[in-house]
Amino acid sequence: MVEQPAFGLRLRELRRVRGLSQAQVAGASMSPSYVSLVESGRRTPNAELARALAANLGVPLTDLTEPVPDAPAGNRAHRLELIGRLIAARSARADGDGGLARTELESMLDTATLDEDEDVLWEIRWELAETLTDAADSARRAEVLGELLDDPLTLESPLLQARVATALAAVAREGRTPSQAIRYAERAVAAAAPLDATTPERVRAGIEILLACGESGEWEQGRATAEELLAIADDVPVRLLRGLVNWTAGSVLFLLGQPGTEAYFDRALELIGPDTDVRTWMRLSRAAAAHRVASGDLSAAQPLLVRARQATDLLGGPADRNRMAAVEITAALARDDLDGARRAAATMEDTAGQSYPDQPRCLIALARLARARRDKRRATDLYHRAASGYEESGAYRLAARAWREASAGPVVEDGPDPHALIMA
Numbered sequence: 001m002v003e004q005p006a007f008g009l010r011l012r013e014l015r016r017v018r019g020l021s022q023a024q025v026a027g028a029s030m031s032p033s034y035v036s037l038v039e040s041g042r043r044t045p046n047a048e049l050a051r052a053l054a055a056n057l058g059v060p061l062t063d064l065t066e067p068v069p070d071a072p073a074g075n076r077a078h079r080l081e082l083i084g085r086l087i088a089a090r091s092a093r094a095d096g097d098g099g100l101a102r103t104e105l106e107s108m109l110d111t112a113t114l115d116e117d118e119d120v121l122w123e124i125r126w127e128l129a130e131t132l133t134d135a136a137d138s139a140r141r142a143e144v145l146g147e148l149l150d151d152p153l154t155l156e157s158p159l160l161q162a163r164v165a166t167a168l169a170a171v172a173r174e175g176r177t178p179s180q181a182i183r184y185a186e187r188a189v190a191a192a193a194p195l196d197a198t199t200p201e202r203v204r205a206g207i208e209i210l211l212a213c214g215e216s217g218e219w220e221q222g223r224a225t226a227e228e229l230l231a232i233a234d235d236v237p238v239r240l241l242r243g244l245v246n247w248t249a250g251s252v253l254f255l256l257g258q259p260g261t262e263a264y265f266d267r268a269l270e271l272i273g274p275d276t277d278v279r280t281w282m283r284l285s286r287a288a289a290a291h292r293v294a295s296g297d298l299s300a301a302q303p304l305l306v307r308a309r310q311a312t313d314l315l316g317g318p319a320d321r322n323r324m325a326a327v328e329i330t331a332a333l334a335r336d337d338l339d340g341a342r343r344a345a346a347t348m349e350d351t352a353g354q355s356y357p358d359q360p361r362c363l364i365a366l367a368r369l370a371r372a373r374r375d376k377r378r379a380t381d382l383y384h385r386a387a388s389g390y391e392e393s394g395a396y397r398l399a400a401r402a403w404r405e406a407s408a409g410p411v412v413e414d415g416p417d418p419h420a421l422i423m424a
Helices: 006-017 022-026 032-039 047-057 073-094 098-110 118-134 138-149 152-156 158-174 178-192 200-216 219-235 239-255 262-271 278-295 298-315 318-334 338-346 358-372 376-392 396-408
Strands: none
Touching: 006 022, 006 032, 006 047, 022 032, 022 047, 073 098, 073 118, 098 118, 118 138, 118 152, 118 158, 138 158, 152 158, 158 178, 158 200, 178 200, 200 219, 200 239, 219 239, 239 262, 239 278, 262 278, 278 298, 278 318, 298 318, 318 338, 318 358, 338 358, 358 376, 358 396, 376 396
């Protein structure tokens, strides 16, 4: 027997857990607006429609019609306490006190028991993973995300699977294992397949595929994803994601030799400004400048270089300054401005602590400068260090290009310069 509003509330809960849209739950037998009315309790479906809703959800009808027992008062109070502590941890992180947020979240997990509310514990783990991103503790973050990926709640929901696998792909990419990043990103894309093509989690999964393919040197693996994302880019509801699609897909297609990719960077710059996400805007400005330099359009690159340098000086850390210096070295060498390249190199800090792929890219820029200065011994050493860095990360195609350039010079094969392009 269908009783409202309990039926509608349960329908909404199960639909969200499975990451389905109202249109997907509606199927062919009703409209999405009718599903919305049922979820709000303003319509009561007959037995036939109730069975159709359950079938579209992939659950027995009893999961929607049988009453859920009320939690004991003590459990409810404990749940509210957990939620209160979670909100406090989020507030601490938002206020810049990531250390306090991490301590509180770790404490909540340390004292958790098997009978805790699984959805609240899921949120605690996810918040901890996000906090660990801020703290740059990739090892602990990978551990927490691994636990989430195996969580039963995650396994029941395509949306949650896609979200967690995408996050793990980013950790692997930042941890110098691009091949593993591709595997996680592919898992995220597969998990997101039931979702609408413009769902943010599905779009983020596709973007992570492009980043992993671009940074591993396996650009051809990203072609289909790039084309699919560009086809739906204008319909993606989140402005920032629309910009990221144009940036990353444009980068992969550029590496594949497709002409006209500057239009994708121009579109990304229209969508991502300082008011959208200031740090992403800084990185995109630098990437757009690098793209124009790599394309040989030095006049268009110049204003982008100025903007990117100003943003980097204002907002960037050591890694950002090194990335910027590498782009400026490449641009100066393209103009035969050896003094300008030297000045840019003087702003670069020690590359030893840089992560992949920044370190080998910076080393390639320095190697090209050394070669231009006829310092053959230094150039050879820098090329070899760059190639070894690519090899250690499994980016063998990029390593091979670095080795060839070390022995034969920069013009050793046709196609764009992959060392000069920045995708993130």
